[in-house]
Amino acid sequence: MDFDMEKWMRDMVSPGEKRPLPVLSFPGIQITGNTVEETVRSGRLQAECMEAIADRFDMAAVLGLMDLSVEAEAFGSPVRYSSQEVPTVTAAIIQEEEEADALQVPPVGAGRTGECLAGIRQVAGQVKDRPVLAGMIGPYSLAGRLLDMTEIMILCYEEPEIVETVLEKVTGFLCDYARAFKEAGADGIVMAEPAAGLLSPGLFREFSVPYVKRICQAAREAGLALIYHNCGMVEPLLGDIADIPADGYSFGNAVDMARVLKEMPGDRIVMGNIDPVGVLRSGTPETVEKAVTELMERCGRYPNFLLSSGCDIPPVTPLANLQAFFDSAQAFYGK
Numbered sequence: 001m002d003f004d005m006e007k008w009m010r011d012m013v014s015p016g017e018k019r020p021l022p023v024l025s026f027p028g029i030q031i032t033g034n035t036v037e038e039t040v041r042s043g044r045l046q047a048e049c050m051e052a053i054a055d056r057f058d059m060a061a062v063l064g065l066m067d068l069s070v071e072a073e074a075f076g077s078p079v080r081y082s083s084q085e086v087p088t089v090t091a092a093i094i095q096e097e098e099e100a101d102a103l104q105v106p107p108v109g110a111g112r113t114g115e116c117l118a119g120i121r122q123v124a125g126q127v128k129d130r131p132v133l134a135g136m137i138g139p140y141s142l143a144g145r146l147l148d149m150t151e152i153m154i155l156c157y158e159e160p161e162i163v164e165t166v167l168e169k170v171t172g173f174l175c176d177y178a179r180a181f182k183e184a185g186a187d188g189i190v191m192a193e194p195a196a197g198l199l200s201p202g203l204f205r206e207f208s209v210p211y212v213k214r215i216c217q218a219a220r221e222a223g224l225a226l227i228y229h230n231c232g233m234v235e236p237l238l239g240d241i242a243d244i245p246a247d248g249y250s251f252g253n254a255v256d257m258a259r260v261l262k263e264m265p266g267d268r269i270v271m272g273n274i275d276p277v278g279v280l281r282s283g284t285p286e287t288v289e290k291a292v293t294e295l296m297e298r299c300g301r302y303p304n305f306l307l308s309s310g311c312d313i314p315p316v317t318p319l320a321n322l323q324a325f326f327d328s329a330q331a332f333y334g335k
Contacts, residue, residue, distance in 0.1 A: 003131045003187045005225045009247055012269045013304040017333040019060040020307040020326060021271060026065060026086060026315035027322060028052040035083040036315050040067055043118025050123045057326055062127050064120055064135035066192055066312040071137050072145040074111035084316050092148035100165040105173050108180045117184045124185025131187035136177060138193025139211035142170045149195060156203050163207055171211040175218035188225030190250065191215065197232015204237050209244060216245045227269065231311040238263040253310030257295060261302045271308035280309060281317045285324035292328035300332060
């Protein structure tokens with residue numbers, strides 16, 4: 001039976017105590033004993049990693065791994081793997097308009113997308129007390145990996161038709177990928193679109209928002225909740241982000257969370273934004289407690305605020321720091 005996502009989302013925007021929802025999955029390798037490379041290549045190990053985090057920490061949902069190389073690799077991008085770092089795309093595969101036209105859209109399940117679907121299918125069969133949210137890249141961020149992150153910004157001005165061709169293809173794929181996650185048992189999706197945070201408002205409206213909206217529509221039609229994640233410096237883009245019909249929004253530590261909350265819809269989840277590297281990875285339990293308490297004191301009065309990290313938490317983040325994150329949130333509500 002599907003998780004009651006309408007009730008879950010109502011609870012997340014209502015006054016009262018809430019379990020945090022950091023972008024937390026990869027540190028589970030410290031519990032399972034597997035490397036990052038082993039985990040991202042295996043749906044079974046991904047599920048074990050997610051379950052380990054769900055068992056250890058009182059999160060509001062179970063999150064799929066935020067690996068933004070998966071979809072690009074399915075399109076043919078080369079990827080570098082590591083035992084302790086998240087995989088990264090190493091080179092563009094499109095330089096010319098002819099290559100954009102010839103780009104083949106892979107079937108859902110190609111490459112490691114099939115392992116990600118298998119991981120969600122397994123964890124959805126095991127975890128019943130909270131929703132399962134799959135991870136997926138956003139359209140502009142995927143196009144940027146295929147075209148090169150610097151080059152795509154130049155092309156937006158000089159040869160926008162190349163960017164549009166790639167965006168059309170990747171958006172169709174991502175809509176199908178979202179539907180496949182629903183069939184695998186996911187209750188929702190966290191879609192990461194960080195590269196779009198580098199765009200001007202005009203380019204953001206042209207090269208990201210319309211394509212994101214199509215994926216939101218596909219998710220809604222499939223019965224999936226969708227949380228939009230952008231960890232860039234997006235304060236100039238907040239009005240346009242608020243126009244994206246997502247069920248929730250996740251922001252990075254580059255922005256002032258209190259300002260963000262004032263500008264975002266009060267009836268939708270707004271998540272953020274403890275620094276995942278400077279505070280959670282490199283800090284101590286004491287500095288984590290201080291950062292969480294300060295953020296909660298500034299933002300906890302907003303009913304739709306949900307404590308989170310500003311982005312994906314690195315795999316080797318100390319588990320003691322993560323425990324301090326959750327303990328500090330609970331202590332705030334206990335005051």
